[in-house]
Amino acid sequence: MVTGMEALSKEDQDLLARCLSKLNTSDASHCLLLPSGEFQRATGLNDRQSAHARTLLFQILYPWRAKLQRALPHPQQQQQQQQHPPGITTGDPRLDLCLGGFLPPGSLTEIVGESATGKTQLCLQLTVSALLHNPSSEVIYIYTEGAFPAGRLAGMARRRTNNVDALMRRVHVAGFADLETMLHAMEYKVPGILAKGIVPLVVVDSVAAHLRFGDDPDQMAFYRRRAAIMVQLGKRIKKWNGQWRCAVLATNQVRDVFGEPSAGAYRTQVVSLVADRKAPALGAVWANIIDARIVMYQRRAADAGAAEIAENIGRNRRWIELEFSPWAPRAQCEVTLSDSGFHHI
């Protein structure tokens, strides 16, 4: 029995049950994934019955009246929003402004940059903020690149609260050595924790580590399979976003770009990375799945020499740019890294 069917009359229920058994499925959504002509042929119904069955399926699978939302938030929601920002902040108000105020609940944001630009640092900083913002919240942190920097997290927390141990206990850290275990955990374990309803933030640091290289000698087959995996992953994350209103951060690595970057090519080019002949890894498929992208880089001008880069690294200077997002315009700012995280200069 499909949910929603109980409200139908007996004849309608029988009709739908016949359709499901003719199509050899218990999932009503499969009926609508066939073109209407094929549906009619497969179920053996006449024109009128087929149209009626499809209408019933529309009502059950997407009761649009219940799903219609307003573009303007409810006045009650608006009041709540004014009292405390309902999203993920950095703790530094001027840096927050650069990111559009906060990363909204239900968003999937990518943080991309070369190694040692501070992607993990930024994730840790946002984690501490999320936990401080709500004392009963918990954060899920998936870490795939070596050992989780617990010491650094504790150090950052110590700058902002006395209750460091309690805060650390509210971070669920999971490390995965390979793709299969990571995907398995994301399918089964993560939803279990999300179901508590108190997780405002999930960090995947990084998404790229287990997806970039495969052992398949056939390149095209590898890319096809990887694309399918990324699509499934994106679908799963968006379901978390929608159901639990958690923000998800996913860090990504960069890859080298060979040859001149051509203006007309349909390729994911990030302006701030182009000068360094780098582009985000994981390609256009992943770039189309994320809602927003934050780029972190070390030098500003294309012609900055080695001396300037060395100086920047020494001074812990970075640039953080909100390259695109559906909630705020592009913005960038120069930051410096201290014990408590990144701060606007």
Next chain:
Amino acid sequence: MSRPVLSLNLPTHLKTLLVQNGYLAAADFDEGRGAEDLLQFLSEAEVQAVADLARKQPVAVSAWALGQNTRRQRRFLTQLCGLDSLLGGKGIALGGGSVSEVVGQPGSGQTELCLRLCVAVQLPESLGGAGMRAVYVDTTGSFYHAGAERAARGLREQLVAASKNDLPLQLPEPGVLLDGIGVFRVYEAHELVALLESFDDVCRELSNVGLLVINTVSWPFLASFPENLSRRQTLQAEVARTLSQIAAKHQIAA
């Protein structure tokens, strides 16, 4: 000369029933056989639909008449610099069965364009709009109140600046503009299919809908069939046809 029943724009099952019961041409409805006869094998709503259609549709439409219709179509300007002149200066037409596609790299501004159109269509005709509401179908979670509000405020500021800081009286407040956008969050391909096939009801109840935006139409199919290109394409083709029918039937820009 009367139109054959099979050429009328009715659902297939209705046409089959009509033909089976001896109604072969539109003229057959008028010649005394009346509504009581039809009610024997059709519901009241179906009889009404058939009668309306038979009265309206002539055998063939002249090119001149179609040209007149096109000239009379309501249009709205996008209010985006350059885009309106690229589109011929007259704006986007509501209806005529045309569906527009927006393609671009991530970050190139598709979502922002969609939001700006949802706001622009609501402006009164005196300001270049069509005075109608918008429906935004969100398949990727790209809709945020903050983004929509930015679009509404941005448009207002632009119009105020263009009119030399003399606030046009008919310019609606951002709250009103946001209220005129109905948002549907759709996760899967079958949900999109269900919503589009039920769109007749949506239009009837929401009334005054002039714009349907789907952001994005490709994701739900990719998500449902990540490895099966041909299944994806077949279903997408059917959705494209449905969209075109919606656009024509309800005089909407899609």
